[in-house]
Amino acid sequence: MGNLVSICDVKDDVQHILDLAIKIKSGEIEEQPLEGKTLAMIFQKSSTRTRISFDVGMYQLGGRAIFLSSSDLQMGRGEPIYDTAKVLSRFVDGIMIRAVEHCDVVELAQHSDVPVISGLTNVEHPCQAFADILTIKEHFGTLENKKICFVGDGNNVCNSLLLIAPILGMDMSVACPKGYEPNKFILKIAKEYAEENNTEITVSDDINVALDNVDVVYTDVWISMGDEAEEIQRKKDLSAYQVDLDLMDMANEGAIFMHCLPAVRGQEVTVPVIDGPHSVIFDQAENRLHAQKAILYHFLKDE
Numbered sequence: 393m394g395n396l397v398s399i400c401d402v403k404d405d406v407q408h409i410l411d412l413a414i415k416i417k418s419g420e421i422e423e424q425p426l427e428g429k430t431l432a433m434i435f436q437k438s439s440t441r442t443r444i445s446f447d448v449g450m451y452q453l454g455g456r457a458i459f460l461s462s463s464d465l466q467m468g469r470g471e472p473i474y475d476t477a478k479v480l481s482r483f484v485d486g487i488m489i490r491a492v493e494h495c496d497v498v499e500l501a502q503h504s505d506v507p508v509i510s511g512l513t514n515v516e517h518p519c520q521a522f523a524d525i526l527t528i529k530e531h532f533g534t535l536e537n538k539k540i541c542f543v544g545d546g547n548n549v550c551n552s553l554l555l556i557a558p559i560l561g562m563d564m565s566v567a568c569p570k571g572y573e574p575n576k577f578i579l580k581i582a583k584e585y586a587e588e589n590n591t592e593i594t595v596s597d598d599i600n601v602a603l604d605n606v607d608v609v610y611t612d613v614w615i616s617m618g619d620e621a622e623e624i625q626r627k628k629d630l631s632a633y634q635v636d637l638d639l640m641d642m643a644n645e646g647a648i649f650m651h652c653l654p655a656v657r658g659q660e661v662t663v664p665v666i667d668g669p670h671s672v673i674f675d676q677a678e679n680r681l682h683a684q685k686a687i688l689y690h691f692l693k694d695e
Contacts, residue, residue, distance in 0.1 A: 395501040395508045396687060397494075399518050399555035400581060405690065406559045413526050413679075413686035424454030425693050431457045432480050433511070434489040436496075441653065442511045442519070445680040446488050449688055458484070473499045481505035486692045492618070507691040514548060514618070515575060520652050521552035522683035525560060527676045528608055531648055539563040541606040541643070543599070544633045544660055545626070546574035549612050549652050554582035558591040566595040567602030569629050599633065603642040609670075610650040611635045611660045627659070636662040640670050648672045 395401055402409060415421050431450050435443065443459065450457040477500050480487055487504060490511035491497050501508040510518055529535055540557055542550045546568045554574055557564040564582075566574055573579070573595055586593045596602045603609075614630045615623050640647060649661070649670040657663050666673060 393505075393507055394691065395504075396518055396691065397497050397501050397508065397510045397513075398516050399521060399552050399559070402518075402690075403559060403585075406556060409522060409683075409686050409690050410525060410529065410560070412689055413522065413683045414529070416685050416689065417526075417679075417682040421689065425689055426450065427454035429453075429455035429485040429692050430483070431455060431688070431692070432460060432484040432487045433457050434460050434462075434487065434491070435511075436462050436489070436491045437512065439490055439511070441677055441680050442490055445684050446511065446688075449681055449685040453685055453688060455485075455688075455692070457488075474503045476500070477503035478505070486688070509687060509691065512548065515578070516552045516555075517548045517652070518552050518556075519680065519684055519687060520549055521556045522687065523676055523679040524553060524610070524650060524652070525556055526679045526683050527650065527672055528562075528648075530675065530679075531672060532607065535560050535562050538607045539565065539605055540608040540610055541565045541567060541602050543567045543602070543609060543611045543635055543639070544630055545572045545612065545614060545616075546595070547612055547616060549610075551575050551578045553610070554578060554593060555585065558582060558586040558589050558593060561589055561591055563592045563605075565593075565602040565604075565606065567597070567599045567633060568595065569597050569633065572629065599639065600642070603639070606643040607647050608650055609635060609640060609643050609647055612652055613654065613656055614660050615656075630660070634660060634662065635665055637664050637668075640665055650676055653677060 447457045481504050486507045488509045488511050491513050494513035494515035497510050497513050546566050583593050614626045651673050
């Protein structure tokens with residue numbers, strides 16, 4: 393049994409899961425491999441893409457998903473995570489959790505007797521990273537010699553991309569103002585992965601440096617759930633990192649624009665970019681379904 397709390401948990405299986413996603417999307421995988429399986433879905437934070445894609449994914453694979461909000465669980469009233477993990481392990485075949493704190497998911501995985509899949513924490517968003525890589529692979533036909541630049545706040549999505557990119561032989565840069573850098577521990581691991589795979593990871597507050605030889609320009613909202621109190625300061629700090637057509641012109645010819653959604657048009661990205669020919673945001677959104685079906689297949693299918 394394994395878990396997907398971090399991309400690090402599946403370092404040796406990343407290519408296998410990506411290949412599974414490609415096969416599942418193309419219809420090569422048997423239709424109902426998870427028949428009789430049940431997934432508990434715990435949501436401490438609201439969601440559109442995560443909830444629907446996991447729910448539909450389990451259904452299409454022959455299983456069933458059960459939605460559980462914090463108010464549905466005793467965990468929301470103070471029951472220890474240890475108890476919740478042990479009880480749910482007796483009822484279901486896997487647990488997906490979209491949580492506020494990364495440490496809660498780590499603890500849940502430590503005590504669960506069934507696989508735990510992170511649907512998002514304040515540190516990582518591994519399922520999104522798999523969908524993103526699948527989208528890049530589809531668009532370019534290869535990941536070899538491709539480079540991602542994440543622009544703006546070095547957040548949870550950025551962290552997971554930093555880990556998955558070098559594993560698959562991709563370079564990655566982050567363009568962010570001082571104080572908005574990616575998680576230091578994750579950045580350290582990402583650079584170790586890059587060294588192992590002869591790729592490059594860089595972080596700079598200079599957009600010109602970060603956009604050098606880039607094939608994918610990626611951004612996310614400036615004010616994530618939980619950051620509302622910092623809205624004014626964040627808008628001020630990140631204003632120079634808006635993705636517009638001038639910024640896209642700095643990337644390689646044929647570069648694509650990515651965003652995990654939801655987006656605030658006119659803030660982190662302009663309308664001509666997100667709704668223009670560079671954008672692949674809806675391919676990304678669709679690929680959440682196929683990537684997560686691959687993750688579910690990998691963790692829940694009986695050998």
